[in-house]
Amino acid sequence: MNLKELSALLNLSQTTVSRALNGYPEVSEATRERVGKAAREHNYIPNTRAQGLATGRTHAVGHVIPLSTKHEVVNPVFTDFIAGASEIYAQENYDMHLTVVPDTNEEAAYRKIASKGSVDGVIVHGPVENDPRINLLQSIGMPFVVHGRSNTEVDQDYAWVDMNNKRAFERATKFLIDLGHRRIGLLNGLESMDFAIRRRAGYQSALDAAGIATDPSLCRSEEMTEDYGYESTMAFCARDTPPTAILASSIIVGIGVRRACSELNLTLGKDLSLIIHDDGLSYFRNGAAASQYTATRSSVRQAGLTCAELLMEQIANPDVPKRHVLMEAELIIGSTTGPAPRS
Amino acid sequence: MNLKELSALLNLSQTTVSRALNGYPEVSEATRERVGKAAREHNYIPNTRAQGLATGRTHAVGHVIPLSTKHEVVNPVFTDFIAGASEIYAQENYDMHLTVVPDTNEEAAYRKIASKGSVDGVIVHGPVENDPRINLLQSIGMPFVVHGRSNTEVDQDYAWVDMNNKRAFERATKFLIDLGHRRIGLLNGLESMDFAIRRRAGYQSALDAAGIATDPSLCRSEEMTEDYGYESTMAFCARDTPPTAILASSIIVGIGVRRACSELNLTLGKDLSLIIHDDGLSYFRNGAAASQYTATRSSVRQAGLTCAELLMEQIANPDVPKRHVLMEAELIIGSTTGPAPRS
DNA sequence: ACAGGCTTTCAAAGCGCTTTGGTGGATTGA
DNA sequence: TCAATCCACCAAAGCGCTTTGAAAGCCTGT
Structure with a gap:
C-alpha cells in the first residue's frame, strides 16, 4: 500500500x-x-527511503562501533549503551544503523557513511586522544555526539556526554589511600583511549596529593577482558612486594581479579582490596543489597540515552549551541575493600 | 557529489x-x-536511498533485538553475534539496521519494518516455542534467517542456524554422570526460549538414560545473569542434600556460581563440579591453556557470520531452498569438573 | 452583486538513482 | 555500394514521497 x-x-x-x-x-x-x-x-x-529522498532527512542515525583488531573484541558495554539510545530512537521514530569497523580504518567508515547520505547524524564511540573523527565530522557538517571526549584543541566545539573519569578514579584512589593502602595497582583500559587517559590522571593525582610515588610497574593498560584481570593479578601477586589494592577499569576485569584471588586463596577486602568501575551492565548487576564490589558507578545505558537525546536535538536544530553533559560517578562501598594489611 | x-x-x-x-x-x-x-x-x-528507491533493493538488513522487559536486559551475546554478521555485511556492502524492542511487542516491530520497506531481509533473534514471527515473516514474504529454531509445525520451511543445544547438554550431563554425579543442578535460561527447552531436553534425556530420577527443585530457569548463578548456587548449597554438580547455561551464570563457591569456600572441580555453555564471548575467552571452565563451546560469532551468509544468499535468490545449519558444540574439559565427592 | 480574502484541494516538479527503449555511427558481408 | 549488425552512448520515465504554485469554492462586507 x-x-x-x-x-x-x-x-x-x-x-x-x-x-x-x-x-x-x-x-x-x-x-x-x-x-x-x-x-x-x-x-x-x-516508505522511508522515498520520504528521505524527498525531504533530505533520513530519520536514521548511525553508530560506528570499533572492533579492536588486536583482540577481535567488541566491548560489551555497547549492548547497554544501545539499549539506552534505542529508547529515544523508538520515541522519535528514528532508525539506527550499525557499522562494526576494525579500529584501523574508522575514519574511512565515517567518510563513507557521510557520502552515502543514509543517516542524519552519528554517535562517535570510543574517542581516542586527539580523535581525528571530530575534525572530520565537523568539516563534513554531519551532526554528531561523542560518547566520551577527546582532548582536541579547546576551540573545537562539539557535543559530548561523558562520565567524570578523572574524578571517579581520583576518589577511588583516595578512598584506598585513606584505608592505608600505599601500593595500588591500576588495571586500566587501553591508554590510547581518552577515558583511560583521564582515569590514569585521576589515579595519579590522588597519589601525588598523598605524596606517594607512583610505581609504573603497578600500572597496566590493556583491552578490558576477564583474562587481563586474572593474568595481571597473578603477576602482581608473584612479586616480592605485591600491591595491597587494585583499581580495575571494568567489572569484567574485576571478575578476573576475583578468579585469581580465589585461586590464590586471597580474600577480597582483606588480603587484597579491589575497586572496579561499574558501567551498570544489565547482566552484571553489582547487587545493591549484598553489594559485592566496591565500585565507581555510572550507567552506560543512561549515557546512551542522553547521547541520543543530544543528537536528536542537534538534528532538529543544527544551530543550537553544542551541549556537554558530564555525569558524576557514585562511589559504592562494597565488600571488596578494607584496611591495608600490615606489612 | x-x-x-x-x-x-x-x-x-x-x-x-x-x-x-x-x-x-x-x-x-x-x-x-x-x-x-x-x-x-x-x-x-x-546515495543509498535513491538507489534503493530505483531498484527496490535497499542493501540493508534488519536485526530486531529483544529487550527483556522483566529485567530490562539485553543479552550480551548480541555484540559478538553482530560482530560476526558484520563481517559479511561489510563484504557485501550491506547496511545493518538495529531495533531494540521490548519483548512484549516484537511482532508489531517486525510488521512495521516490513511495511516501511527499509530492509531486504531480517535476522530473527531469540526464537521462542512456536514463534509467531516465523509465520508472520513468511506471510509477508520477507526473507529471513532465524538464529536458533522454533518447533513450529514441520511443514514450515525456513532458514535457520542453530547450535545442537540438546546434544550439547546431553553430553555435558552424561559427562557428569560418568564422573559419578547423581544430583545435578540445571541453571537454564528462560524456558520460554527454544534453546532453553532443547537444553533441558538434553539434560533430561541423559538422566533418563542413566536411570536417574530428575529432581525438579534442582532445575531453574531464569534470565542468564551473574546474580542468577550466584543466588541459585547459594540456595542449592543451603539444602540438606545439595547437588554435587551444576550445569550453567552461560559463562555469565557460571561466573556467579564461581563467586558463590569462593564465598562458601568450595573448590570448583572438587567440592562442586560445574559445566557451563560457552558462547565464545570475546571479553570472556575461556582460556585454552589454563582452560578454566569445563564447557560446551560453540562460537556465537560464527553463528552470526553464518546467519548473515544465509540471508545474503536468500536475498540474492529467494527461490533457493531454505538452508539449515546445525553447529555441534565441542566439549572442553577444564578444571571445574571432577569426580563426585563421596556422600 | 461583486471584489477581496479564506479555506481546501490539486497538478506537477523534484529528490538521486536505475532502466527501458531508443539513436547515430562504425563495421561487416554480399 | 547498400543493407544488416553491432557498438557506444543518450533522453526520459519511473521508484514513492514532499512541496511549490495555482486554482476552485466559499464567505465576508459593502
Missing part, C-alpha cells in the same frame, strides 16, 4: 493525503480524520 | 556513468576507466 493507491482509494490527491498525515494545517478536520482512518485500516506506512 | 554532477563533469549521460560504475557491458573500457577514476577522485558514492 503506497500513497498513490491510498489517495486513489480516498478520491483525494497525493498532496492532500500526505499533508493530512503529516499534520499540516491546510486540511479540513473531516478529511484529516477520513485519511487517518483509511491509513490505519490499510496499514499504510510511508 | 551526485550522479548528475559527475556525469556533467565527464560530459556523459547519467545512464552511461551509472552503467560504467555498475559494471554493465555496454560501455567501452576506455570510458569505464575514465568514469571510475573520476568517481574515485571526487569521492562519489551513490
Whole structure:
C-alpha cells in the first residue's frame, strides 16, 4: 500500500493525503480524520527511503562501533549503551544503523557513511586522544555526539556526554589511600583511549596529593577482558612486594581479579582490596543489597540515552549551541575493600 | 557529489556513468576507466536511498533485538553475534539496521519494518516455542534467517542456524554422570526460549538414560545473569542434600556460581563440579591453556557470520531452498569438573 | 452583486538513482 | 555500394514521497 493507491482509494490527491498525515494545517478536520482512518485500516506506512529522498532527512542515525583488531573484541558495554539510545530512537521514530569497523580504518567508515547520505547524524564511540573523527565530522557538517571526549584543541566545539573519569578514579584512589593502602595497582583500559587517559590522571593525582610515588610497574593498560584481570593479578601477586589494592577499569576485569584471588586463596577486602568501575551492565548487576564490589558507578545505558537525546536535538536544530553533559560517578562501598594489611 | 554532477563533469549521460560504475557491458573500457577514476577522485558514492528507491533493493538488513522487559536486559551475546554478521555485511556492502524492542511487542516491530520497506531481509533473534514471527515473516514474504529454531509445525520451511543445544547438554550431563554425579543442578535460561527447552531436553534425556530420577527443585530457569548463578548456587548449597554438580547455561551464570563457591569456600572441580555453555564471548575467552571452565563451546560469532551468509544468499535468490545449519558444540574439559565427592 | 480574502484541494516538479527503449555511427558481408 | 549488425552512448520515465504554485469554492462586507 503506497500513497498513490491510498489517495486513489480516498478520491483525494497525493498532496492532500500526505499533508493530512503529516499534520499540516491546510486540511479540513473531516478529511484529516477520513485519511487517518483509511491509513490505519490499510496499514499504510510511508516508505522511508522515498520520504528521505524527498525531504533530505533520513530519520536514521548511525553508530560506528570499533572492533579492536588486536583482540577481535567488541566491548560489551555497547549492548547497554544501545539499549539506552534505542529508547529515544523508538520515541522519535528514528532508525539506527550499525557499522562494526576494525579500529584501523574508522575514519574511512565515517567518510563513507557521510557520502552515502543514509543517516542524519552519528554517535562517535570510543574517542581516542586527539580523535581525528571530530575534525572530520565537523568539516563534513554531519551532526554528531561523542560518547566520551577527546582532548582536541579547546576551540573545537562539539557535543559530548561523558562520565567524570578523572574524578571517579581520583576518589577511588583516595578512598584506598585513606584505608592505608600505599601500593595500588591500576588495571586500566587501553591508554590510547581518552577515558583511560583521564582515569590514569585521576589515579595519579590522588597519589601525588598523598605524596606517594607512583610505581609504573603497578600500572597496566590493556583491552578490558576477564583474562587481563586474572593474568595481571597473578603477576602482581608473584612479586616480592605485591600491591595491597587494585583499581580495575571494568567489572569484567574485576571478575578476573576475583578468579585469581580465589585461586590464590586471597580474600577480597582483606588480603587484597579491589575497586572496579561499574558501567551498570544489565547482566552484571553489582547487587545493591549484598553489594559485592566496591565500585565507581555510572550507567552506560543512561549515557546512551542522553547521547541520543543530544543528537536528536542537534538534528532538529543544527544551530543550537553544542551541549556537554558530564555525569558524576557514585562511589559504592562494597565488600571488596578494607584496611591495608600490615606489612 | 551526485550522479548528475559527475556525469556533467565527464560530459556523459547519467545512464552511461551509472552503467560504467555498475559494471554493465555496454560501455567501452576506455570510458569505464575514465568514469571510475573520476568517481574515485571526487569521492562519489551513490546515495543509498535513491538507489534503493530505483531498484527496490535497499542493501540493508534488519536485526530486531529483544529487550527483556522483566529485567530490562539485553543479552550480551548480541555484540559478538553482530560482530560476526558484520563481517559479511561489510563484504557485501550491506547496511545493518538495529531495533531494540521490548519483548512484549516484537511482532508489531517486525510488521512495521516490513511495511516501511527499509530492509531486504531480517535476522530473527531469540526464537521462542512456536514463534509467531516465523509465520508472520513468511506471510509477508520477507526473507529471513532465524538464529536458533522454533518447533513450529514441520511443514514450515525456513532458514535457520542453530547450535545442537540438546546434544550439547546431553553430553555435558552424561559427562557428569560418568564422573559419578547423581544430583545435578540445571541453571537454564528462560524456558520460554527454544534453546532453553532443547537444553533441558538434553539434560533430561541423559538422566533418563542413566536411570536417574530428575529432581525438579534442582532445575531453574531464569534470565542468564551473574546474580542468577550466584543466588541459585547459594540456595542449592543451603539444602540438606545439595547437588554435587551444576550445569550453567552461560559463562555469565557460571561466573556467579564461581563467586558463590569462593564465598562458601568450595573448590570448583572438587567440592562442586560445574559445566557451563560457552558462547565464545570475546571479553570472556575461556582460556585454552589454563582452560578454566569445563564447557560446551560453540562460537556465537560464527553463528552470526553464518546467519548473515544465509540471508545474503536468500536475498540474492529467494527461490533457493531454505538452508539449515546445525553447529555441534565441542566439549572442553577444564578444571571445574571432577569426580563426585563421596556422600 | 461583486471584489477581496479564506479555506481546501490539486497538478506537477523534484529528490538521486536505475532502466527501458531508443539513436547515430562504425563495421561487416554480399 | 547498400543493407544488416553491432557498438557506444543518450533522453526520459519511473521508484514513492514532499512541496511549490495555482486554482476552485466559499464567505465576508459593502
